Amino acid sequence: MRTYGHRANNHPNAAARQLLETIDRKKTNLCVSVDVTRKADFLAIIDLVGPFSCLVKTHVDIIEDFDHDLIEQLQALSKKHDFLIFEDRKFADIGNTVSLQYSSGVHKIASWSHITNAHPVPGPSIITGLASVGKPLGRGLLLLAEMSTKGSLAVGSYTEEAVRMARANKDFVMGFIAQRRMDGVGVQEGGNSAEEEDFLILTPGVGLDVRGDGMGQQYRTPREVIVESGCDVIIVGRGIYGNPKALDADNVRRQAERYMKEGWKAYLERIGEK
């Protein structure tokens, strides 16, 4: 397996290169998912976990008191702690609509989020619509090739089609939300080999202490995800910050550091430097 640094030097996608460089520089493959509904909690958690993260994953559409100042403060934290921003919007509409959802509205996602994601279910036009907005800004798109929930329909030929759509749009699609590497998935007999491709795999549903949330989410450990399944970035949410209404700053920092170390240890094992 190649190192993050080596891959950064060779990656054709600008946003992927930025993320790989950040991972290599900070020695962390941890993405913290911050799913809280109040601006103050949102910014407080990000300031705590920032030093340990390569990427912060947001759902700004759940924040009650979202405003322009929140975005300015988020961008300042991104600079202060050296992490990228990933709005987990899960776009899933037709090309014309997603181009407006990405660029416009109250949230103006494309103007501040380095990375976003989309479901492949509408077909290739969703990539065209998002790329028309994001490509000129140097943004990157992740396709949801798989999901970590029970009974997910992103399996089999659905996943294969997602990978084929990504291969046809490598200038904008930088990787996948998935549970495992996608090398060779969906390659048709007699088709081109997937040798030169280097899609990043970001994996949600990572936890060290519990196996599920009672609402369909299923958890795996950093080692299972990075070593056994060959993924690149672990996404951890409630496992790090717990109940946002009773934040314990020291514990949030401790948990972020713990996941960062577990993720990096797994990566060293994967590249044979254990």
Next chain:
Amino acid sequence: MRTYGHRANNHPNAAARQLLETIDRKKTNLCVSVDVTRKADFLAIIDLVGPFSCLVKTHVDIIEDFDHDLIEQLQALSKKHDFLIFEDRKFADIGNTVSLQYSSGVHKIASWSHITNAHPVPGPSIITGLASVGKPLGRGLLLLAEMSTKGSLAVGSYTEEAVRMARANKDFVMGFIAQRRMDGVGVQEGGNSAEEEDFLILTPGVGLDVRGDGMGQQYRTPREVIVESGCDVIIVGRGIYGNPKALDADNVRRQAERYMKEGWKAYLERIGEK
């Protein structure tokens, strides 16, 4: 085929009953999709098309100057013209996240939108998450069983699973976004017949004058949709209001009336009263 009125009297889902009653009372199966980015255009179009519509479909996340007053004015128009509101959010995340996206944030969709929709791709937990918010409010959910875009992955076993998920959650799932009736789809051999079910089918991609938008959307006529495919509601957008930056009020009204008449004529043909 049963009439809208007959179905309204017998439907177990409150939001479905409301919609069927509105269709029957106003004699229109037209849903107008209002995809514009300015509040003034949004409200102006809805005031023009309201008299001809049973349902207005919104994407409030593309409106630059969205505020609480917009929702109050939208609700006033809904009362004035007697139509329901359908926020076309296409929820597509895990249960915990969609419950927050539906209830919270700047848009607070559940508090004003009678109907919303979701992709079945995360599995049944997406319905559980949304139902925890919407069911106590008497809201209804549509599952996206199919899409009208080129290369859509919502086909075959994906569509069948969507219908099975809906059957297991009839108290909250009132129907589908689809291109055809779903009676019998996904019924397993030896399984229960689908005789007693009455899912509403709402169909986007309806146009009288063009066949595509150059961004993957494909159009069919009201007659193809209602008579040939047995759908219940036609969803029409740009075909009615054209370019939102150059609104021609008389023409918007004329187009809305034209689609309303075409949709109703098709319905009368379907129930044999042509």
